[in-house]
Amino acid sequence: MSVGRLVIISNRAPSVDGSADSGGLVVALKDALSKNGGLWIGGAADQVEEPAQTLRFHERPDFDVALFETDPQIYSDYYLGYSNSVLWPAFHGRVDLIDVQSRYASAYREVNKRLARMVAPALRPDDQIWVHDYQLIPLASELKSLGVKNRIGFFLHIPLPDLHTFMAIPDWQDVAAWFGQYDLVGFQTRRDLANMINIFRHALRGELRANGHIGINGREVAIGCFPISIDVEGFRQLAMNGAQSTDPAPLPRLIGVDRLDYSKGLPQRLSGYETFLANHPEYRSKVTLLQIAPPTRDKVQAYRSIRAELEHLSGRINGRFGTVEWTPVQYIHRALPRDELAVLFHYSRVGLVTPLFDGMNLVAKEYVAAQDFADPGVLVLSQFAGAAEEMPEALIVNPHDPHDIAEAIRTALDMPAAERIERHQALYAHLKVHDVAHWSAAFLKRLKKVDDLGLDRVARFPDLNLRLNAIG
Template identity: 75%
Template sequence: MGRLVIISNRAPSVDGSGDSGGLVVALKDALAKDGGLWIGGAPKQTDAPSPSLIFHHRQDFDIGLFELEPKLYRDYYLGYSNSVLWPALHGRVDLIDVQPCYAAAYREVAGRLARLIAETVRDDDLIWVHDYQLIPLAHELKALGVKSRIGFFLHIPLPDLQTFKAIPDWRDLARWLADYDLIGFQTRRDLGHMINIFRHTLRGELRSNGNMGIAGREVALGCFPISINVDGFRRLAAEGAVNTPAPSLPRLIGVDRLDYSKGLPQRLVGYQKFLESHAAFHGKVSLLQIAPPTRDDVDAYKAIRTELEHLAGHINGRFGTVDWTPVQYIHRALPRDELAVLFRLSRVGLVTPLFDGMNLVAKEYVAAQDAADPGVLVLSQFAGAAEEMPEALIVNPHDPQDIAQAISTALEMPLGERIERHDALYSHLQDHDVDHWCAAFLKRLVSVERLDVDGVARFPGLEPWAQVG
């Protein structure tokens, strides 16, 4: 039995100080069980990158860092990954910025990383690649003769066929995806899109076992909704709230990276419509919007920040008084323990993205609530979380009147209904927490047929970290 090898654009901190991130928390226990390895990008780029992985040993698992030159990193990450793939996969084809150097850098990074990985992995290792920045990796690894099983998980959405075809290199992307042994998605929606893309691009055939037959081999597909440490986040919120005074007014809260996919301007317009039509709530409710900066070097992100600041100022100027600020806007990240308390002490959680793979804020808000007096989650129908959380108030984020009505419904909802909805949501989250997500994916990947070095197919037993209850 080999190691679990995680590969992502960014690696955890070498000293464990940055382990609060969702993906690290989700995977570090599985890595620690058999002395796994996490391979990811070094924090800083250098003009003279190391020709090999830079290894660091932690008590729980090892880390291998790869370095990139600044220009190559910009073209690969800010360029192709976040100016081509990110907008396209979120349905914003109007924001795609096509530059030849971007696609070349994207492929070069995958090829270079594959060569570094091939030097360190063994045939019985299990490789799990994460997210859109590294889609070509299985293709490059198999071209080098790597025989390990290779799984891929897409954390963001996969659009429909016609939107996918707006990507200049869409045929290559489909072929690269087909080189994985298992592809995991957040939602049944995205899984259906992948099946359709494979059918129309690579003449894929859906088999009775749910896999796709493509060019003489099978590609396993699955839906694996990511989650959080539910009970741990609940404890974090409850313990922090003990010494934190409740807000003077019922609070609505939104916590999102400053990104055009999150529907932040649409959310503020919906809140404005609520204030316009519910004068009785003037001076009696407030919205706290936390939107940390992200990718400030990309023009589309500068535009969304300007628009959001304008809308917040407009609402405060129109409705605010000396004693009441309708919108509190924070443009910086807050520590996770502070967010947990803010969620617990907020009557309404607003999670209204235009298109999202999952959106763990929705799950964190529910987990943080006081079960005896819970708040209400308002959730976009286009968030992946909506497939799992029907007890939330589901809204169309493009319709400001729908958002306004949901806010009113949430604020006026009787305690009994709030408890009933929360109990159902929390119970599901407990049964489908982050450990369940990780184990379900690994169990499926372990079961994928693999060719041994001598070319003989075999089906292994389940490794201990792939057991799912």
């Protein structure tokens, strides 16, 4: 099969003129899109009461952008409703936060069906399609129902839960079947890969084949592990350039940068920091925690609740330990420019990345990339972040245990320079090779190799762990 354009489809599109291409995904895919001519299809920033029935095309020098519009109420039920009040909490293990509304599921299916009707006429026979993330899981199924024969890959940026958590989604078997309509499904971690195999087995009677693919109903689905990354050299350069004109913090700084989301473990992190200050009074007035938590999805009650909890905890810690001269927690509830974040990472002694459950967490990689080779800081990383599979030289912690976080903070602050340098060298060496360009190239290379095979090549493997290292 010849390789034509790369067609990226995501919930959000890049800027139509290329003026705001600092986002990680756009940076990751620009080269791949421009190589053979590319098209990025995504949702318009503003939804309208009378949405257009076709894609709106915009030409850029490097690739084309096409926008789709949706009725505001349907979009809200699709995005804030099903995507972020059903799938997001379920995929992050918070089944207690799932909000089941029949209109949410209907809107989710309708948006994907409508998008497929708009995308199909824009495709060429040799296009390769790459769909991104949980908002668009049904899209391959909808495209194929319209007769689309193109090779279609899917990448899940967030974690995939285990089978029993996945089954908390009311229509979980439909969701599993939608995954099974792709030619290649990519995940961040081996953990997610194992969960997908188990879900396919139970929902669709999928069988693992000798080539590492899954046989489902007479066709193959390729699966693989493709850990996403960052533009390592680019982010490092941002940090170095900014540091030349910025002075370091007066006190050793701990830093956390996270969207204000319940999956990020922010209350648990602050509890760990509070435990650290309580158990190690010698550090009071000698360190500070800068927590940057930009708002997200404020219309969802769970997000309003986490904001209130975080503000309460930071106020409690400052009231308990603070002095006129020293504020233990500096809390910023807004986004900061990427170049400013790079400098803050550079001048922070400890990077705290402690999500309760995360697909990857690129903040961990940005923190490492921004460090001074001669005097690097220390990364404290949750065992439940996808990044932990790639970054064993970080201090790995259980984010649910405040004492574990507290002791990791103390260890990081007390760590000799030689050990800090050794850990950082190992982390940076891995990142430099496995950067964002490596991620996109690995996925697209695998997608090009996908072929259609029959069930005569099925091989059953009772021990899943024996097969995981052969996949990806």
